[in-house]
Amino acid sequence: MPNYYDKLDSVLRALADPTRRAIVERLAKSPAVVSELAAPFSMALPSLMQHLRLLENAGLVTSQKQGRVRTVSLRPGALDVLHLWLGEQRTSAERQADRLGMHLIRATPKET
Template sequence: MPTYRVELDALLRALADPTRRAVVERLGKSPAVVSELAAPFSMALPSFLQHLRVLEDAGIVTSYKLGRVRTVSLRPGALDVLHLWLGEQRTPAEGQADRLGIHLSRTIPKGT
């Protein structure tokens, strides 16, 4: 069992909700203030803040407050655990196909 199982479970629980996935996708472009993040969703601000709290508790986002404005951003490397786990789930055949593709791209001249 991977030693990062607790972190992975929290990450997957946080990303299980479509609202939170949409927030992560939006933050992939750039940090944003809470009001901008909440605008596309038809829910009360306290409900939206609960979604942000879940993302923050899972270590996916961070936020800081300057005056009355709270800015949220993705935490660098936050999804690395998920990437690592997905890589471990790949079959050996997928790895062989990847290596073959890399080999062929190096040995076959372009344009042929």
């Protein structure tokens, strides 16, 4: 079992919620202040802050406070662990498909 599974679990838990996925999608475009992130959602600001805290604990976002304004950014490379895991799964599936393809080629009678 690869040693990055704890990080992967944390990222997947954070992205399991549609609100948090929407926040990550928004932050992929550019950093945003909390009030801007809250605008599309019909929830109280403390609830949004809870989502942001979970994303920050998972290592997906960072935030900076300047005066009374908190700016949130997607952390560079934050989704790399997810990309790595998906790549490993894709590689396994591709190997199985290749073996099936080879089997079908061998099993198909040749035309003369």
